[in-house]
Amino acid sequence: MARSFSALAAAVADELGAVMQRVDEHEVQDLLERLLAAQRVVLVGVGREGLTARGFAMRLAHAGLDAHWVWDDTTPPVGAGDLVVAVSGSGRIPHIEAVMSNARDAGAATVVVTAAPDGITAAAADARVFVPATAYLASGDLVASIQPMGSLFEQSVFVLFDSLILMLMAERDLNFSDLAARHRNIE
Structure with missing residues (x-):
């Protein structure tokens, strides 16, 4: 499969485009509304999927939301009025399921971003939010990928989350300087 960088990058970009065209606008809008209504947002995921969730938590905080990564020592408790968002490509990761169950038991609302609806x-x-990209241990009607394991899903979630930030910025009339x-400022 020795291909040039530009050919491989173009193939990856095509895969991402195919996934984004299939993401349901209504599901994305619903997540945006839930984010805007939440008192506090906590994100959870594992591995590379978790990195997308953690990056989203950071950007949500930049946008002025009370947002946290679940495994930070300073993450506060959740309850009614809060939202827990999980990234779970396969839709069957036991400790993600436990976090989501605990969140529901505490009264928080839950949303999952997944390749396994x-x-x-x-x-x-x-x-x-169904992201129809090849994901590690997921199956179904997903966009196929030349990339290993869950790379396409992880990249797609990152694009989804960055697009949601742009939507949130428009909704709250924020600009780059606001974020x-x-x-x-101490690094």
Whole structure:
């Protein structure tokens, strides 16, 4: 499969485009509305999927939301009025399921971003966003990928989350300077 960088990059970009064309606008809009209504947002994921969730938590905080990464020591408790968002490509990661169950028990609303809309995690969540990209241990009607394991899903979620930030910025009339003013200044 020795191909040039530009050919491989173009193939990856085509895959991303195919996934984004299939993401449901209504599911994305619902997640945006839930984010805007939440008192606090906590993100969870594992591995590379978790990195997308953690990056989203950071950008949500830059946009002025009370947002946290679930495994930070300073993450506060959740309850009614809060939202827990999980990234789970396969939809069946036991400790993600446990976090989501605990969130529901505490009264928080839950959303899962997944390649497995019929998976265990999606079935138990209040809402879901189906990202139809090849994901590690996921199956179904997903955009195929030349990339290994869950790379296409992870990249697609990152694009989804960055697009949601742009939507949130438009909704709250924020600009780059507004977000930059909330970035840590001691590094």
